[in-house]
Amino acid sequence: MSNSNSSSNSFKDSPNIDPSTPVQEMPVLIVGAGPVGLFEAVLLTKMGIRVRVIERETEIAPMSRALGTQARSLEILSMVEEGFVDKFLAQGRLLNQVDLYYGSKRMCQLPFARHGSVTRFGQPLFMEQERLSKVLEKDLAEMGVHVEFGWELVDTEVVEPAAGAEESYVKTMIRQTAKPENGEREHQVIRSEYLVAADGGRSVVRHKANIKFPGRTLSNKTIMFDGIIDTDLELNDIMAITGVNYKTMFIMCMRDNHYRFVIEVDDFTPDEDLDQINRDLTVADLERYTKACLHPETKFRVIENFWLICYRINERRAENYIHKGRIFLAGDAAHVHSPAGGQGMNTGLQDSYNLAWKLALVMNKLAPASLLQTYHDERLPMADRAVELSSRLLGRARDKGPVLHYIKRFFLIMSPLLMYIKSLFFPRESAMLDIRYPANSINLPHKSQPQPKEQAHQVGARAPDGPILRLSPGSISEDLSPVDKITSPTEGQQVRVQEVFLGVGKFHILIFAGDSLADPASFQQREQQLAQHAEEHLSQWRSRWHYTTLRDNNNKSDNQLFKLYVVGAGALTKAHTSGLLVRRAQGDGRLFWDSSAEFHELYGVPQAKGRGDDVGQQGAIVVIRPDSHIGYRVQGHGKNAWADVTEYFETILA
Known part of the structure; x- marks a missing residue:
């Protein structure tokens, strides 16, 4: 495993506690x-892993x-279970556009970059962190x-196994944050x-583990205000204002x-x-900074101040x-950066998902502990990516003097340059759909077949999302090839494949049959x-590897680790x-259809042109x-290809 500097503390500096205090055991402490x-707690709980969550604040x-x-x-929220993402969509709103202003004058409106061809979530969701957290807390x-709430971590250490012991463990001291009127705080x-x-970002755990947190603190002085205004x-929805004061x-x-x-002020001296600046900061300061950005005649007054920092x-x-x-470490405990581009919380949520399914496999004895190393290997570069992108976007927005100021103003005036401006405001990577992990022990290139040339088709890439037809018995009334001849959408339904990938902690196996099944005579x-x-x-894999803890959203046993789909x-x-x-259940080898072979192409699988005897190739x-x-991935779907997939699972699973 990847180890940081060894922790030297053994609760030596921690408050004395009663030696008779029992040690409470819990599989995972969050x-x-x-x-x-x-989100980590929700995912692990849905996979049957007992967790305890503590939070130093009272709410x-x-x-x-x-x-x-x-x-x-x-997308990852939608994979948890059917309808899970709808809880969040109902609490937020999809963002449609941003208005670009010079001072108080609106210069143009830019629609948010749409990604409808590559995902069903074509626009970002505007939803405050508080609301998202409350949805997760309720689900938990x-x-x-x-x-x-009201419990803080005082100290933690990894206790190495003593002679005769098999495994290490984590020993953690926590205490109440509020001191009772009578008596001492409970430990x-x-x-x-x-x-x-x-x-x-000020993670006590990271500090106690002596994990270094290198980087830089920028000189930017920024004020953020939440409240009601006149x-x-x-x-x-969103306004980006290039101020008359640069x-x-x-x-x-x-x-x-x-x-x-959010207002850029100047640089710190x-x-x-x-801390002193925040103690002295007033609503009058905010009004002064805001009016300086706008044209002098613009009305602006704070009615109610909720948050000013x-x-x-x-x-x-x-x-x-x-x-x-x-x-x-996950989320801000592992990485912090500018909010530009909206990468922070999203990177953290994806940390949680990456870690949760790997922990569940290891804790269910389905994978060796070495699998957990890939959490570090895969997510650390994603933090670097988020820092770089947010820094780049912040640099574009910052005050850099009158020359850049007038260049920005020129761009706002010149409508033919709107697409260029759009790419500046909404770079494609901000949607995080291009995330790709390197080849490693679970992103395993085939031992003899070359990787596809396109990176989107290679191991480690996000599985492409696209339309596919979910067939039902009797959905074709006669022998007609066009998909639009399906008698009823309930009998044959076009879905996106990311809608099919449901259930936490499961492998989904796509069998691309090409046109080997197309001929009715040999079908x-x-x-x-x-x-x-x-x-x-599927029977062999499920008998060898299955969960003992996994439950579905109806609290029914759902111990399957593998779901399989055939695509003709x-x-x-x-x-x-x-x-x-x-007639198979979805995930048990049910047949889906791709009439145009466009879905095959999304995954770099060319539609077979021949229908010879060796259809397995x-x-x-x-x-x-x-x-x-x-x-x-392996070319073909014959006996050898299936054996290669079994060998892959034997490589990564215990």
Whole structure:
């Protein structure tokens, strides 16, 4: 495992506690009840792993730094279970446009970059961090796990195994944050198999584990305000204002008449103290800074102040995400940076998902502990990516003198340059759909077949999302090839494949059959051959590797680790909807269809042109990891290809 500097403390500096205090045991202790910690708790609980969540504050933070949920985060929320992402969509709103202003004059409106061709979540979701956290907290409570507010971590260490002991563990001391009127604060000692630190940028866990947090603190002085205002500005979803004073200001509609202002002020001087600045900061200061950005005649007055702070931007990333194989950093505890581009909370949510399914496999004895090393290997570069992108976007928005100021103004005036401006405001990578992990022990290239040329088709890439037809028995009334001849959308339904990848902690195996099943005359024979392979190997895999803890959203046993889907291509006929595979349950080898072969192309699987005897050489088998990244792929779907997939699972599973 990747180890940071060894922790030297053994509770030596911690408050004395009663030696008779019992040591409480818990499989996983999660420190921090922000979105990252809560999401980790929800995922692990849904996979049957007992968790305890502590939070030093007395409630979920009412003020929200993060406001946007990107397309990739919406995808992973949708994978948890059917309808899970709808809870968040109902609480937020999709962002449509940003208004670009010079001073108080609106120059143009730019629609948010749409990604509808590559994901069903074409726009980011505007949803305050507080609301997102409360949805997660409610879901967790419905499963019987309640956040323990008012408890803070005092000390933690990984206890190495003594002579004769088999494994190390994490020993943690926690205490109540509020001192009772009579008596001392209660202390507890927890022994856990693992600890997940989601306790923010000033992580106590990271400090106690002596994990370095290199980076830089920028000189930017920025003021953020939440409240109700009275203004004659025409306010919409988001406004980006190039101020007449060369400064930049952003205004975001939170809800009703509640707005957020983020205003660049100037740079810190060496003798300034941030705490003192915040003590002295007033609404009058905010009004003065805001009016300086706008044209002089603009009306602006604060009616009610909910939150007013000045802050500095840190760009830092932990040197290690794992301490002695037992303590994991996630979210702001592992990386902090500018909010530009909306990457912070989203990177943290994706940390949680990446870690959760790997922890569940290891804790269910389905994978060796070495699998957890890939959490560090995969997520650390994603933090670097987020820091770089947010820094680049922040640099574009910052005050850099009159020359850049007039260049920005020129761009705002010149409508032919709108697409260029759009790319500046909404770079494609901000949606986080291009995330790709390197080849490693679970992103395993085939031992003899070359990787596809396109990176989107290679192992480690996010599984492409695209339309596919979910067949039902009898959905074709006669032998007609066009898909639009399906008699009823309930009998044959076009879905996106990311909608099919449901259930936490499951591998999804796509069998691309090419056009080997297209000929009605040979369909029955070839379908039986494919069905036999699917049933034989799915049964073999499920008998060897299955969860003992996993439950579905109805609290029913759901111990399956593997889901399998067959995708045919070519002309669709009645024969295809009356065969064996179309009657299978979804995930048990059910037949889907790709008439145009465009879905095959999305995965770099060319549609077979020949229909010779060796149909097993056509198509491909693609294994999708539980977080919908491509883990393995092999050309063909014959006997040898199935054996290669089995060998892949034997390589990564215990």
